[in-house]
Amino acid sequence: MDKFVFFSKPFPHWKFDNFLPEKKAVQLLTALSKEIFDLKDSDLFTFFQTNDLKTTENNVIQEFVTFFSTVFAKKLESVTGTGIKLGSVDISGTKYCNTHHLLPHDDQLEGRKLAFIYYLSTLNNTEGGALALYNSKNNNPTEVSERIQPQFNRLVIFKVTSKSFHEVEEVLTGKLRIALSGWFHGK
Amino acid sequence: MVNKAYWSKLELVKASFDKSKTEVSSGSTFFQVTLHDFFSVQDYAKIKQELHQLKFKPEKNPLTHSYSVGKSPALTKLFNTKSILEFISGVVRKSVKSVTAAAYSFSGRDYTILNDSKNRDNTYDLILDCTEGWDTSWGGSVIYVDGKGNYFPIPLKPNTLTIVKRSGIKGFVKYLNNFAGTKNRVIVSLVIGPKQKLL
Numbered sequence: 001m002d003k004f005v006f007f008s009k010p011f012p013h014w015k016f017d018n019f020l021p022e023k024k025a026v027q028l029l030t031a032l033s034k035e036i037f038d039l040k041d042s043d044l045f046t047f048f049q050t051n052d053l054k055t056t057e058n059n060v061i062q063e064f065v066t067f068f069s070t071v072f073a074k075k076l077e078s079v080t081g082t083g084i085k086l087g088s089v090d091i092s093g094t095k096y097c098n099t100h101h102l103l104p105h106d107d108q109l110e111g112r113k114l115a116f117i118y119y120l121s122t123l124n125n126t127e128g129g130a131l132a133l134y135n136s137k138n139n140n141p142t143e144v145s146e147r148i149q150p151q152f153n154r155l156v157i158f159k160v161t162s163k164s165f166h167e168v169e170e171v172l173t174g175k176l177r178i179a180l181s182g183w184f185h186g187k
Numbered sequence: 188m189v190n191k192a193y194w195s196k197l198e199l200v201k202a203s204f205d206k207s208k209t210e211v212s213s214g215s216t217f218f219q220v221t222l223h224d225f226f227s228v229q230d231y232a233k234i235k236q237e238l239h240q241l242k243f244k245p246e247k248n249p250l251t252h253s254y255s256v257g258k259s260p261a262l263t264k265l266f267n268t269k270s271i272l273e274f275i276s277g278v279v280r281k282s283v284k285s286v287t288a289a290a291y292s293f294s295g296r297d298y299t300i301l302n303d304s305k306n307r308d309n310t311y312d313l314i315l316d317c318t319e320g321w322d323t324s325w326g327g328s329v330i331y332v333d334g335k336g337n338y339f340p341i342p343l344k345p346n347t348l349t350i351v352k353r354s355g356i357k358g359f360v361k362y363l364n365n366f367a368g369t370k371n372r373v374i375v376s377l378v379i380g381p382k383q384k385l386l
Contacts, residue, residue, distance in 0.1 A: 043330070043359035070315065099326075099364035103298060104249040128365075146310045165249070170290040170296070172365050 004079050010135045010145035010165075013158035014079065019117050021117060029120040029178065031060035044159065045102040047168075050093035053180070064180075065091055069120040072104050073184060082159065091182035096129055100177075102135060102168035104141050109184070112160045113146075114184040116154045119150040121178040128172035131143045131156060134165035139167035188227050189274045192274040197277050204350065217331065217339045218352035220278065223351050225315070225348035230265075237262050238317060238373055241249065243292045251266065252299040254360070257290040265376055275379075278350055279311050286377040291360075293327050294371040298362040301332065313377035319345045325367035329357045329374070 005015045006085040020028070035056065053061050069089040075181050076083050089151045107114035131148040135139035146170070148156055158164055160183065171177050193200060204220040225234045226234065240258035245266075263304065266288050276283045321324060321327065321343050331339040333356050351358070 043298070043332075043361070046362070097326075099366060101362055101364070103300065103362065167249075170362075170364055 001053065005181075006054055007146070010133050011159060011161060011163045012080070013133065013156060014136060015148065015154040017152050018063075019155040019157075020153060024151065025120065027060050028180075029093065030094065030121065031058045032178065032180070034058065035061070035093055037093065037095050040118070043103075044105065045100075045168075047100040048095040048097070050181075053091045054089075065089065069184075074127040076089055076114065076157065076159070076184070080114060080157065082184075084113060084184045085187050089184055091180055094177075094179050094181055096168065096177035098174055099172055101170040104132075104165055106162065107160045107166070108162065108164070110185075111185040112183040113186040114157055115160050115164070116155060116157045116182060116184070116186050118155045118180040119152060119178070120180065121150060121176055122152045123150045123171065123175055123177055125149055127175055128170050129177035130169045132167050132169050133158070134167075136163045136165055139163060164184045188230050188270050190222075190224050190227060193222060193225065193274065196272075197274065200279055200362075201280070204352075211272050211356045216354060217333070217337075217356060218354055219331075219339070219341065220350050221342050222281050222308050222348045222350075223342075225345055226345055226346055227361070231346045233373070234262075234265055234315075235309070236377075237265060238290055241290055243290070250300065251302060252296045254299065255294075257292065258288070262290060263288040264376070266375075270274055275313065275350070275377075279379075281353070281378050282350060283359060286379055288375055288377055289293040290317070290373055292371050292373050293360060293361050294369070295365060295367050297360075298326075299358075299360040301357045308355065309355045311379055312349075312353065314341065314349045315375040315377065316343060316345055316347045316349075317375055318343070318372045321370075322366070325370070325372075326338070326361045326363040327367065327372040328361045330361060343355045 007013050035050045036162060037050055040047055040049050053065055069087050073084050073086050128151050132144045133146045135143055136144045200220060222266040241259055241317050243255035243257040244254045272283050322345055328343060329341045
């Protein structure tokens with residue numbers, strides 16, 4: 001795993017490249033591809049999503065969820081200074097095809113402390129799919145401050161606050177944006 | 188002028204509006220009537236001409252909407268004829284003395300989000316579609332939802348007026364994706380009385 005890289009603006013977030021040994025990441029991607037993805041479509045978004053992966057019967061995914069919600073969560077607590085309920089994470093697979101998107105929102109819902117996106121595919125900046133982080137004023141988003149492109153085996157974490165406005169920009173290519181995403185909850 | 192065919196069938200249109208409850212498992216109701224070729228060819232051409240001359244101003248609040256809006260007294264005047272007001276009054280069964288028109292132009296990456304801040308029950312949305320050759324796969328559909336998981340998209344067809352009664356429903360315009368390219372989609376919103384607000 002590369003170092004945790006911290007960014008304070010527009011709101012606290014961390015980037016971890018090469019999060020898993022590459023072989024493990026590829027195994028996880030293969031396992032995820034066997035899960036069922038349902039289309040989610042509303043005013044705010046269009047994408048495919050799995051059920052919560054805590055209930056999966058796939059051993060590779062189970063192993064990852066256990067590691068992520070215990071061993072890694074403990075490390076994350078010390079790095080982020082955020083109290084996390086260990087062993088409890090909301091996690092699902094997401095698949096964005098061409099035109100899919102998730103419009104600006106703040107992720108705030110009771111108990112959510114840290115949001116995460118673990119990318120299992122790579123899209124360059126002409127292919128869309130970036131995580132766009134917004135500046136805010138008076139708890140309203142103003143303009144995009146930073147764009148993080150999906151990169152295979154990259155984990156992005158951010159604190160869920162009244163200022164954590166973000167969106168997944170539209171995918172503009174036939175390539176898939178595949179990720180695991182969800183939230184850690186407070187103690 | 189309203190298409191003569193509708194004048195001769197006003198009672199049918201009224202009945203259609205009253206009975207247009209889309210009964211679904213949840214028991215939701217959706218009162219709407221869709222009137223294709225609503226204006227005469229000449230009057231629709233006048234509306235299109237006025238839209239051409241309008242200056243559209245971009246508006247964006249990332250949490251609620253992104254679009255360009257154009258308003259002018261001349262546009263509103265086109266819809267405040269005796270014929271149109273009487274027809275609308277007949278359909279909604281109340282006296283409509285005036286409407287205010289605003290044109291909304293949506294291009295790539297534009298949208299509106301369901302707005303929970305205002306209760307607009309028992310008001311009416313009147314939406315005139317003014318876009319030729321639009322494909323639903325590009326986004327841009329006007330869609331109503333009832334909060335119970337039921338979606339009611341309104342048809343995409345130029346010179347079509349859709350009248351919707353707000354009754355436990357809210358609406359949004361679906362995000363316009365890259366398939367739309369450089370094309371834009373224009374709708375005219377008619378509001379009964381002087382207040383302005385899209386969906």
